[in-house]
Amino acid sequence: MSDHFVRTTHAPAKPAPRIQIGWVRWARENLFSSLLNSLLTVIAVVLLVVMLPPFLDWAFFSAVFSAVDGSACRVDGAGACWAFVEAKFGQFLFGRYPDAEKWRVVLTLILGIAGLAPLLIPNRLPRQWLVAYLLVPFPILAFVLLSGGFFGLEKVETSDWGGLMVTLVVALTGIAASLPLGVLLALGRRSEMPVIRMFCVIFIEFWRGVPLITVLFMSSVMLPLFLPEGMSFDKLLRALIGVALFSSAYMAEVVRGGLAAVPAGQYEAGKALGLTYWQSMNRIVLPQALTTVIPGIVNNFIGLFKDTTLVLVIGLFDLLGIVQSNSTDPTWLSPQTATTGYVFAAFVFWIFCFGMSRYSVFMERRLEAGAQR
Amino acid sequence: MDAQKKTMIEIDHINKWFGDFHVLKDISLSVRESERLVVVGPSGSGKSTLIRCINRLEAHNEGRIVVDGIELTEDLKRIDEVRREVGMVFQQFNLFPHMTVLENCTLAPVWVRKLPQKEADELAMSFLERVRIPEQALKYPGQLSGGQQQRVAIARALCMNPKIMLFDEPTSALDPEMIKEVLDVMVDLADGGMTMICVTHEMGFAKRVADRVIFMDEGEIIEIKPPQEFFESPEHERTKLFLSQILDN
Ligand SMILES: Nc1ncnc2c1ncn2[C@@H]1O[C@H](COP(=O)(O)OP(=O)(O)O)[C@@H](O)[C@H]1O
Ligand SMILES: [Mg+2]
Numbered sequence: 094m095s096d097h098f099v100r101t102t103h104a105p106a107k108p109a110p111r112i113q114i115g116w117v118r119w120a121r122e123n124l125f126s127s128l129l130n131s132l133l134t135v136i137a138v139v140l141l142v143v144m145l146p147p148f149l150d151w152a153f154f155s156a157v158f159s160a161v162d163g164s165a166c167r168v169d170g171a172g173a174c175w176a177f178v179e180a181k182f183g184q185f186l187f188g189r190y191p192d193a194e195k196w197r198v199v200l201t202l203i204l205g206i207a208g209l210a211p212l213l214i215p216n217r218l219p220r221q222w223l224v225a226y227l228l229v230p231f232p233i234l235a236f237v238l239l240s241g242g243f244f245g246l247e248k249v250e251t252s253d254w255g256g257l258m259v260t261l262v263v264a265l266t267g268i269a270a271s272l273p274l275g276v277l278l279a280l281g282r283r284s285e286m287p288v289i290r291m292f293c294v295i296f297i298e299f300w301r302g303v304p305l306i307t308v309l310f311m312s313s314v315m316l317p318l319f320l321p322e323g324m325s326f327d328k329l330l331r332a333l334i335g336v337a338l339f340s341s342a343y344m345a346e347v348v349r350g351g352l353a354a355v356p357a358g359q360y361e362a363g364k365a366l367g368l369t370y371w372q373s374m375n376r377i378v379l380p381q382a383l384t385t386v387i388p389g390i391v392n393n394f395i396g397l398f399k400d401t402t403l404v405l406v407i408g409l410f411d412l413l414g415i416v417q418s419n420s421t422d423p424t425w426l427s428p429q430t431a432t433t434g435y436v437f438a439a440f441v442f443w444i445f446c447f448g449m450s451r452y453s454v455f456m457e458r459r460l461e462a463g464a465q466r
Numbered sequence: 467m468d469a470q471k472k473t474m475i476e477i478d479h480i481n482k483w484f485g486d487f488h489v490l491k492d493i494s495l496s497v498r499e500s501e502r503l504v505v506v507g508p509s510g511s512g513k514s515t516l517i518r519c520i521n522r523l524e525a526h527n528e529g530r531i532v533v534d535g536i537e538l539t540e541d542l543k544r545i546d547e548v549r550r551e552v553g554m555v556f557q558q559f560n561l562f563p564h565m566t567v568l569e570n571c572t573l574a575p576v577w578v579r580k581l582p583q584k585e586a587d588e589l590a591m592s593f594l595e596r597v598r599i600p601e602q603a604l605k606y607p608g609q610l611s612g613g614q615q616q617r618v619a620i621a622r623a624l625c626m627n628p629k630i631m632l633f634d635e636p637t638s639a640l641d642p643e644m645i646k647e648v649l650d651v652m653v654d655l656a657d658g659g660m661t662m663i664c665v666t667h668e669m670g671f672a673k674r675v676a677d678r679v680i681f682m683d684e685g686e687i688i689e690i691k692p693p694q695e696f697f698e699s700p701e702h703e704r705t706k707l708f709l710s711q712i713l714d715n
Contacts, residue, residue, distance in 0.1 A: 359560060359562065361523055364549065365523065365549060365556075366573070366622070366623070368577060372578075376562075376573060
């Protein structure tokens, strides 16, 4: 054997070694890689065995899927009372919105999705037009359609709105308002002008310092006291403004983190090329700042979505509120009614939040792949 | 040097402080059209600050700076006018990572010069050819080598058709084997008659293209000489010391 390592022939590239596959190997690596992991695996399996069958039994095998009232659910050993959810489904979605007018809510939803979907799915449509549509004409259209009173549309008071519809109105308004407002506040907080900076700091710290529930109480109880006699404005609208300002303060802090992560050289390159402040921000800084904080932004959206349940305290009935108030309906009274309602509400909230979460993961992957940074 | 050529940059007794730190001390300098200056000096001597004052990335506190007839003041409109005339290349390239090479180059022509996208694309391709990387136009900066990125940065600045180019240590962040490709582009630019101020320690480049070499130390201009004199018979002790240090290694 020679004791030096100089090759005398060209080394051909070999295929990479095949990684062994098979479920035994998988289980060993993922479930039993150490004593602690093995223990955790055993505990998890025991918990599943103990909890899963009763849950399946409750949710499916002993569940009542169709009934005209709660009597079937009152039977001993009856499981989930899905018939209750089925019977109240319309209310859960629309609250007390008149049946004959529900098409307006559906139309609003379609108009919204028509603007939002092309924005969320990667494509070559002009994004600025879609954003402009969602921020100006769409809210006006939605307002006209939902509340009516114009163009021969029957007026529907916001006190009759309810259910998932209210949840979505509050959450989407909050989301749509908080992102642009939050960006402006974050930029203002870094402004070179002391007055603007001060204003933004005070605004952000004020709204971050009070609980949302206080904001909602203030908007519904205190605000009318400060307004001139006879002047009142809609309870839902006040809640919307409160939620929007509250969440924009949080959004501002998330965006600020993103702005700080953009190197100073990027600002300087923009300046050196002669771009104005807003051009640099729109084209160079914000696209980078916002992509780095997508997880934080979506986290805020999810938090906001769940916080909408707090509007119950000022007498607005969001999805959770309407489920709760319906579960005391004497016709459907049974030991399972409330539980079933809550499980249903939880499931709907989970679908939305999980959807947002997965979308954020998808976007991050896509941007990573695109920029290869 | 042609005394007939007009003055492109007039720096008249400027002073600048960072807080209490006097970073530029009574600097005066005038640069004629097509003139090539190389600025050298130890780290922290204020070279970057000086050239960043010329496109107002830094504001001077005293004195006057006039660029192509426009005096730099607080007036934002004039600052924008000057920045349109002056291109800058940074040590860290500062390309926009979320845009392709082509988008990097067309951004300012489209938004500042208001060129139609198609014309801007053509313009950008012609400059990418000039820096010899047209084939990378659709890649992202992160996919290019340092030398390629710096050449894109030069092309990006050239797309604004600047009258003056400022270079702040354009090769200092590059691996040795990439320095030449960037210097070649700069020599090419100098041969084309561009007015240039380059902060660089590439002495070969200074000897080859500079009309004058400026030595700065502690915020002052110590010596200005044509390259041959500068390298062969420096006057000041500090210049000699500096030259012996950089020529040693
Ligand atoms: N923004 C700033 N704030 C405070 N001090 C600075 C700033 N920029 C540069 N300096 C200081 O000014 C001096 C000159 O810096 P610079 O012009 O970058 O030097 P050079 O480019 O010659 O290395 C250095 O001591 C540096 O620390
Ligand atoms: Mg420097």
